[in-house]
Amino acid sequence: MGLLAFLQRLFWGAPPRESSMVGRGTAGAPFGDPLSRDNSLSGPATSGQVLYKSRRGVFQNPASNRYAPHGDRTGRGQVVEQSPYRFARRDLPSGGFIDLTGDHRPDVLNQYGLPLLRTPDDLARWLSIPLPRLAWLIGRFDDNHRPQSESESHYHFHWIKKKSGGFRLIEAPKSQLKQIQLQILRGILDRLVPHPAVHGFVPGRSIRSNAAPHVGQAWVLKLDLTNFYPSVSFNRVVAIFRSLGYCREVAIWLGRLTTSAIPSSLNSPDRRMATVWPYLRRHLPQGAPTSPALANLSAFGLDVRLQGLAGAYGLRYTRYADDLTLSGPQRAVAALREIIPFAGWIVRQERFHLNKAKRRVLRRYQQQSVTGLVVNDQLGVPRAEFDRLKAILTNCLRHGPASQNREAHPAFAAHLLGRIGHLASVNPGRGVKLRSLYQQIDWNR
Structure with a gap:
């Protein structure tokens, strides 16, 4: 199974049987052609409701079909009397230790050419750092799970003002943690191929390649994900590393090395709790070298489903970081009343959030810009x-x-x-x- 198919199964679930995909279209076109129906897209609201019900099963990702790691599916681990490796977690009821290496998948790791790391000792040797030092970096000795002050944190924190108002937190890792994150990026994350629709922070792709598919379209729908990096939680990052074949123990250590928990003493410039709230749980830090790649992988399911939505309506879809763009021909304008709610529903299903204030539908008579480039007739700078x-x-x-x-x-x-x-x-x-x-x-x- 290739990486693309593997990640599709991780986020999308098992592909539906052919019989379940055949709906109101012809046998050769599972989704049918939503743009060829006689006035159905511009008819009364009831037709849109029927279409929504018929398509919902295609774009949803039921929990029963989601990927579960092989081996120990509960994630609880096996309780043993002797410590199976250094820094193994204690099982308080029995007084033993919990072995979280049972779901190690060397076959999957070899398939992607990733380093074989089964225990924290393996990870420390690969990173060329003493294990106690690595344990200190991930906060293994910290019962509070977050630093008490900025001086105790492994990140530098800096608030910047957004153009749209409010503040964004930049979390830049300190030198030692940054070097470790760079090795994780080069040795693991850079070997994974992102979704074809993704153009942000991908070698060989740029704002130009992101905008090019939308040149000459009758309309452009622009959507924006709010708090993109903070929306990616520690648990999602651990799930990504587990899906690559790493056992739960190593995935937890890798997740702690690539996520951040802000200090208890950190305040925002405006002293508003709403500004700090998105950063309270452990999350991807904006400023870490590993965050763009992990954010792209965490949004793989979102990209698969929005690409499926675009294909069903004959549209084009790209994503550059938190900027989502859909565009289409004139005959699909009437379908926007279905496409916009569908896209929002998919985003929520994938545990992201849309910034409704930044939603835009740009027509031909307006200046259509995608990631800062004009796409009306040809690519250009405003x-x-x-x-x-x-x-x-x-x-x-x-x-x-x-x-x-x-x-x-x-x-x-x-x-x-x-x-x-x-x-x-x-x-x-x-x-x-x-x-x-x-x-x-x-x-x-």
């Missing part, structure tokens, strides 16, 4: 962005660079050159004009 950058370069030429460096960038010239390079990668002609202005600037003024 004219306002080009004009803004051109004005900055012109003023640098006339009045000196210092007059335009209002945000005090330490490397302002490199910053502007990067913005020019981004624009030139999408529109080479405009990039030539901006580079010409850039080369005329006296950076010593």
Whole structure:
């Protein structure tokens, strides 16, 4: 079984039998063609309700079909008298130890080319760190399960203001933990192939590849996931590592190394509990090198189901981090009244949340932008962005660079050159004009 099929089974469950997929369409088209029915998409509300009921079973992921790791399916482990490995957990009722290595799957690990790690000792040797030090990094000796202060944490915390209002917490791992996370990223996570619709933080893909499928479409539906990283809990991360073949014990240690629990003393700048609330449970930290890959894997089920929804309606679907985009032809406009509720239902089923304030439906007569690029007729940078950058370069030429460096960038010239390079990668002609202005600037003024 390939990685794609394996992860589909993990998040999507066993594929339905052919007979259960044949609905109101023809035998050769299990879903039928929802766009070819005579006025059914623009008819009364009752037709939409019937369609919703007939399609619901296709897009849902019943708990009975979800993947359960082989071996010990309860996750309780086997109670033994002697400690099976260092730092094994105690079973208080019996006084023995709990062996959580029974569901180790070397065949699956070998299939993906992942390191064979069965015990915490194996993990420590692979990371080239003493086991007691590794246990300290995961908080194995901390009964409170979270640091009491920022100085006790293995992360640096920094609040940044969102453009839409409110604050976002950046959690940057300290040097030793960061090196460990980089090894987990290179040795494990980078070997896994994300869903084809994902373009964020994937080598060879970019905002350009994310926007390209939506060029020339009659309408573009933009959805935004709120608190994307904090929505991925510690349990979901452990489940990801277990699905790759690691036993529960190693998966727990890997999960603790790649998630964060904020200190009890941490407050937000606005002193509002609602700002801190999404970060209270152990979660993926925004700022850790492993978080983008783990977030993409945790959203694999979401991508599979939204891709299935798009395919059923003849649409196109992509995701860049927390930005979801669906687009389609004019004949599918009437189906938006079904597609939008379906998409929201799928997002909730996959334990994410939509930011309803950022939902947009962009028509042809509007500027259709996807991840910052215009997609109406061809890929391009918004004219306002080009004009803004051109004005900055012109003023640098006339009045000196210092007059335009209002945000005090330490490397302002490199910053502007990067913005020019981004624009030139999408529109080479405009990039030539901006580079010409850039080369005329006296950076010593």
